[in-house]
Amino acid sequence: MSGPTTTVAGVTVDTRHWIGGARRASAGTFTDMSPIDGTALGEIARGTPVEAEAAVAAAKEAFPGWAATPRTERARVLRAVADGVEKRIEELAVVETADNGALLRSHRRAVMPRVAHNFRFFADRLLSLEHEDFATRGHTNHVSWDPAGPCVLITPWNAPLMLATWKVAPALAAGNTVILKPAEWSPLTASLLADIAAGAGLPAGVLNVVQGYGSEIGPTLTGHPDVRRISFTGSVRTGRSVAASAATHLTPVSLELGGKSPLLVFADADPDLAAELAVEQYDNAGQVCLAATRLLVEETVVEEFTRRFTAKAARLRQGDPRDDTTDIGPTIHPRQLAAVDGFVERALAAGARTVVGGHRRGERYYAPTLLTDVAQDSEIVQEEIFGPVLTLQTFTDEDEAVRLADDTRFGLAATLVTGDPERARRVTARLVAGTVWVNCFYVRDLRAPFGGARHSGVGREGGNWSFDFYCDLKNTVTGPKGWRDHG
Ligand SMILES: NC(=O)c1ccc[n+]([C@@H]2O[C@H](COP(=O)([O-])OP(=O)(O)OC[C@H]3O[C@@H](n4cnc5c(N)ncnc54)[C@H](O)[C@@H]3O)[C@@H](O)[C@H]2O)c1
Numbered sequence: 001m002s003g004p005t006t007t008v009a010g011v012t013v014d015t016r017h018w019i020g021g022a023r024r025a026s027a028g029t030f031t032d033m034s035p036i037d038g039t040a041l042g043e044i045a046r047g048t049p050v051e052a053e054a055a056v057a058a059a060k061e062a063f064p065g066w067a068a069t070p071r072t073e074r075a076r077v078l079r080a081v082a083d084g085v086e087k088r089i090e091e092l093a094v095v096e097t098a099d100n101g102a103l104l105r106s107h108r109r110a111v112m113p114r115v116a117h118n119f120r121f122f123a124d125r126l127l128s129l130e131h132e133d134f135a136t137r138g139h140t141n142h143v144s145w146d147p148a149g150p151c152v153l154i155t156p157w158n159a160p161l162m163l164a165t166w167k168v169a170p171a172l173a174a175g176n177t178v179i180l181k182p183a184e185w186s187p188l189t190a191s192l193l194a195d196i197a198a199g200a201g202l203p204a205g206v207l208n209v210v211q212g213y214g215s216e217i218g219p220t221l222t223g224h225p226d227v228r229r230i231s232f233t234g235s236v237r238t239g240r241s242v243a244a245s246a247a248t249h250l251t252p253v254s255l256e257l258g259g260k261s262p263l264l265v266f267a268d269a270d271p272d273l274a275a276e277l278a279v280e281q282y283d284n285a286g287q288v289c290l291a292a293t294r295l296l297v298e299e300t301v302v303e304e305f306t307r308r309f310t311a312k313a314a315r316l317r318q319g320d321p322r323d324d325t326t327d328i329g330p331t332i333h334p335r336q337l338a339a340v341d342g343f344v345e346r347a348l349a350a351g352a353r354t355v356v357g358g359h360r361r362g363e364r365y366y367a368p369t370l371l372t373d374v375a376q377d378s379e380i381v382q383e384e385i386f387g388p389v390l391t392l393q394t395f396t397d398e399d400e401a402v403r404l405a406d407d408t409r410f411g412l413a414a415t416l417v418t419g420d421p422e423r424a425r426r427v428t429a430r431l432v433a434g435t436v437w438v439n440c441f442y443v444r445d446l447r448a449p450f451g452g453a454r455h456s457g458v459g460r461e462g463g464n465w466s467f468d469f470y471c472d473l474k475n476t477v478t479g480p481k482g483w484r485d486h487g
Pocket residue numbers: 154155156157158159163181182183184212213214215217218219222233234235236237238239241242256257258259288289290384386412452456457
């Protein structure tokens with residue numbers, strides 16, 4: 001099992017780093033376990049600062065060539081990567097499910113197609129990047145997006161390849177080179193991406209993948225003087241240390257962090273839609289940064305809402321994520337399960353009441369849970385749990401709804417269910433959130449900005465915002481005499 005490759009669900013995955021267009025081992029390894037049943041999937045190269053340095057050096061060396069590659073050629077290569085992903089959707093899906101325990105049917109139908117779309121979208125966007133030129137007293141201002149340099153991209157385990165490629169694609173499109181550091185609980189699809197990118201003709205050193213524990217290699221990457229951008233998705237705590245480390249060289253950082261988003265259900269809402277959207281929050285066993293985990297329901301409809309919610313929740317099937325009839329899979333790691341359990345135990349001890357669930361199912365699964373009788377300032381309402389645990393609170397009017405919704409340190413997303421468009425406009429304007437969904441959830445258009453307010457993050461990615469982040473914007477001012485008089 002400690003060879004240079006491992007076989008997962010019939011797919012061969014190289015377990016070494018990918019640096020400068022070659023595979024490279026480390027002296028040590030770590031064991032990658034499947035959340036489905038705890039089987040060891042492989043011994044993964046455990047990066048040290050030596051490999052992290054080598055990856056930055058490779059990215060630095062490859063940068064001038066890739067930056068000078070015409071946009072059309074960069075776009076062509078990224079589209080070839082998208083084609084490569086599409087050819088291997090089944091393999092990527094089965095490996096990702098083995099590695100992070102999210103539903104196989106979602107990986108097949110939605111997530112891996114989205115991975116391909118990430119590449120195709122940013123390839124297209126690159127070719128349409130245009131700013132108008134502005135004239136100032138006869139001078140012309142021309143804005144260009146220059147490649148910035150090596151980018152460090154650090155990603156979490158809850159949607160490994162989707163979140164990695166959401167950064168890798170725009171960073172590469174922009175003409176940068178990349179050092180990708182996948183999460184240690186789900187490193188496998190990043191290694192497959194390296195194979196796919198190489199097969200698509202991405203030159204050596206343009207994409208590098210270094211595996212290992214964040215605490216062991218993260219600081220070398222984030223505090224490196226040759227790194228020009230850092231994009232991080234993960235917890236608030238790690239985000240803070242990434243930002244502190246980036247400050248050493250004033251490296252610009254984009255942070256997509258945690259959330260504790262509200263779902264507001266007004267009395268004028270379609271009751272079935274409200275319950276449907278609420279139950280959707282158990283997707284991926286609640287391990288979704290955007291999840292609306294705080295159900296805020298107008299008092300007059302809370303009984304009906306609870307009845308419908310409970311009926312729908314009772315129909316959810318929890319079990320093996322490879323089974324097509326499963327709705328909710330395992331928690332990523334027994335340590336995460338213990339953390340979820342701890343949150344619920346403490347909430348119950350503080351007086352919360354269980355409406356649904358409230359317990360483990362064996363060593364790897366946590367039952368979908370709804371708790372009520374929770375205080376606004378309690379841990380269960382204020383802290384991100386990252387498990388299938390929702391809280392239910394009521395409000396009596398719009399003001400109280402907004403006050404409760406905005407009263408955490410987060411601001412990633414909010415979902416409203418209402419039949420009144422005027423109310424939707426009023427409430428949306430008062431919510432602190434990077435994304436507000438009205439009568440829907442999780443609909444994503446890559447042209448839109450994505451990110452969070454307050455502790456949910458810094459900056460926005462998506463559409464041109466991604467290029468604004470990954471590029472050094474340059475304004476060129478040309479004098480009124482133009483070129484003729486200056487030879
Ligand atoms: N806002 C978003 O877009 C978004 C999306 C998905 C997940 N998340 C958040 O991610 C969290 C769950 O993911 P997680 O548990 O993997 O997060 P995490 O912060 O523990 O780890 C994220 C990544 O950071 C690395 N890391 C750890 N220490 C580091 C250090 N000192 N320097 C550099 N890198 C380091 C890890 O190895 C991993 O690759 C949740 O808080 C969730 O809300 C946010």
